Amino acid sequence: MTTAPTATATVLSVSDLHVYLGESHVLQGISFDVPADGVTAVLGRNGVGKTTTMRALMGLVPRSRGTVTIEGEDVSRLPTHAVVRRGVGYVPEDRDVFAGLTVEENLRLAERDGEPRYELVHDLFPELRQRAGQRAGTLSGGQQQMVAIARALLNRNRLLLVDEPTKGLAPLLVTEVASALERAAELTTIVLVEQNLSVVQRLARDVVVLDAGRVVHSGPAAELLADPEHVRRLLGVHGGGH
Amino acid sequence: MSTFVLLTITGLGLGAMYFLVASGLSLIYGLMGVLNFAHGALITVGAYAAWWFGDQIGGSAWQRLLLGGLLGIVAGAVVAGLIELVLIRPLYRRPVEQVLVTVGLALAIGALVQGIWGADPKVFPVPAWMIDTTTVFGASIPNDRFVEIGVAVAVLVGLTAFLRYTRFGLVIRAGVENRAMVAALGIDVRRAFTIVFALGGALAALAGVLSGVYFGVVDPGRGTSLLIFAFIVVVIGGFGSIGGSAVAAVAVGLIQQYANYYASSGTGDLAVVLLLAAVLLVRPAGLAPKVAH
């Protein structure tokens, strides 16, 4: 069931996306639109293809069929670095900070255009300024998450792809990350994969639900979350939350 | 005592050459995941190019060595860059085929060099000063050893500084850890590949030139024998680690010399091989693992 998105401009448009990993047909024709500004959450049980979708958008897995457009431009066949240069920031599921580099080096590597927004980043995450010279491998999980998000916020991106940023974090840190994303959402459009429904409730305007490699629901977040029975059917027992 | 000093410095001289070859191999494998069997051929290309250019230029031994050597290094870099662009890059995402191509290249280039110049060693221009000896702690050390050690130390310092202080070095260090994430930051890693490959070629060629000085001749088999030791050094030192390669190269060079002398000739090579097996069994990633491969 699809409801038309509320905003008029579409930042990201995915149409009939198919991805094979080995012999396995992981994404079987994913289609959804992401309206400009605010947060669109991608939900679903474990293993339905949420992370694969993100990686496919980034060009990190081969896309065998389908189109991906960013603000009207077809990026379906572009290599990863070219997609990113079109203004896409990525916060991967495992953070993937460079352990052997310092915090400052991790950020410096992420600089893309002429005016990296260090003030914004240090404002959001003051701890990073303090730990600038520390090797990223020695940071805690929460601190690494901050580095990962900071990296994506450094440049003026039209779109942020954020994959399970609160996974494995203590409740206090979950709140901190959610606040940071809230502020980020004021500046850019975010596609957020999340299992923690309270975070989704706080941040998301629209949701897209996946199951077995397909989109089974899309529409306003508030509408879905107001219907616990529907949530349970789509997402499982109590619908996530860590 | 004087024998010990001679052995030590000779071991360091050999270690210097191993380090030069190993550092290139290590970066290439660390960043690109390509086990470059053609690296030995690049050593040979560098050595023969230096010899040939030196011959064309003529003049004093210093002239032939320095100018020829420089051109030899350039030749190594150029050939390596071309190999990467034409043969390796199109096989991106097919790592097994990439290694196979380097195997084919190793055979083909080695045979080509032999075909053009024959299997007999060619005399390399070595200035008289390098053949002369200096007395250190009672030992008579041929001066070329100091040159090799000096060059290797300079390269070590230069490479480390390059990796730590330049943006390109930053990209390489990150890429060795996780090349997909580097691409996900908007950086075109493939350009880095070509440059790193060419850099590896230059270092291999430099090792080839130094081997010409050390052994006094260039021959088609030198590249392969140096390469095997360099592989051992890279594995012991850890892929992607320059510092690890340096330490391992010193260890390998010294062990080889000491064992060959104090035990019996040839034992050194055996000892090195056993060292490799021992290190791998205890720490399969080598001494300084850095690579996520």
Next chain:
Amino acid sequence: MRRSASIVVPVVVLLLLAIVPKLSLDIPVVLNGPLDSPGTLQVLALCLLFAGIALTYDLLFGFTGLLSFGHALYVAVGVYVTAIALTRWEWGLWPTLAFVVAVGIALPFVLGAVSLRVGGIAFAMVTLAFAQAGNVLVQKNPYGWTGGEEGTGLNYDEIPDAFVGVLNTKNLYWLALGYAVLVFVVVRFLVGSSAGHVLRAVRENEPRVEVIGLNPYWFKLIAFVVAAFLAVLGGIVWLLLIGGATPEVTTANFTLALLVMVVLGGAGTRYGAMIGGFLYTLLDQRLGALAGSTRVQDLPDVLRVPLSEPLFLLGSLFILLVFFVPGGLASLPARLRGIRTRREPLPEEAAA
């Protein structure tokens, strides 16, 4: 119907190969002399021998996915241990064979047990290191046994008359053919057995094998020992064919040549490795003869140089093959029929 067809063709080929020494047939260009001449039989015997040895390597690399850079070591063991026992120690034939068999099982068991504790590149490097140690040992010439650089000749006293002398080259030919058939039968048996299925699973997805509760280590070790043992036997045949032992058989180049043979023919396929081994050896021998001929020596340098170095041609051919026919020759029929056998690259390859 297809099953019987797939038996008929190889049997026919085998019969044809068996009667070769009886045929007084000339094949111009490809072979220098009629089929039943000793010179040609020698070349063909060598080709058949390497068909077998290549298949032993394929068992490791193509079927089990173990990239070993030290397989040459075991051929060398077959060559040198036999030569030393017969020539230096002056043992009889049967004690020698028994000894070589014992070494050919014990040595790969020990070295394999050690090497297989690591995987991937580390495994490749350890095997390379052990093979290099073999090379060094041979060059060291302990007690004068190996003859160092120059190798050692073979004492024919204890060798059955059937294998001695130029006129008996045809018997050596049949011995080589028998070896190739033996290797084929053993490998087929192993691959078709339940152990073989585990090996294939190990190559495809090793963690999954562990999940089922099997320990891949022992299966890999079995494959390693079988492959090595068969290679040792090949070494014995090599010694008889060549009539002496030289260090060339201990070099890294030798193992690399095996790798080229296997990839040339098609790794992991039924006949690929044997075809690759046969063709490579034939090309190497004939190109080598061509290289020395006056026709080539008289050519201008630009042509003479590449043509006088068989390895240059083989190496270049190999590179072209890797680019355009990565499945090896065995994949050509499928390609020609337009069947796509390549699957989508895995995400690890894509993300790499």
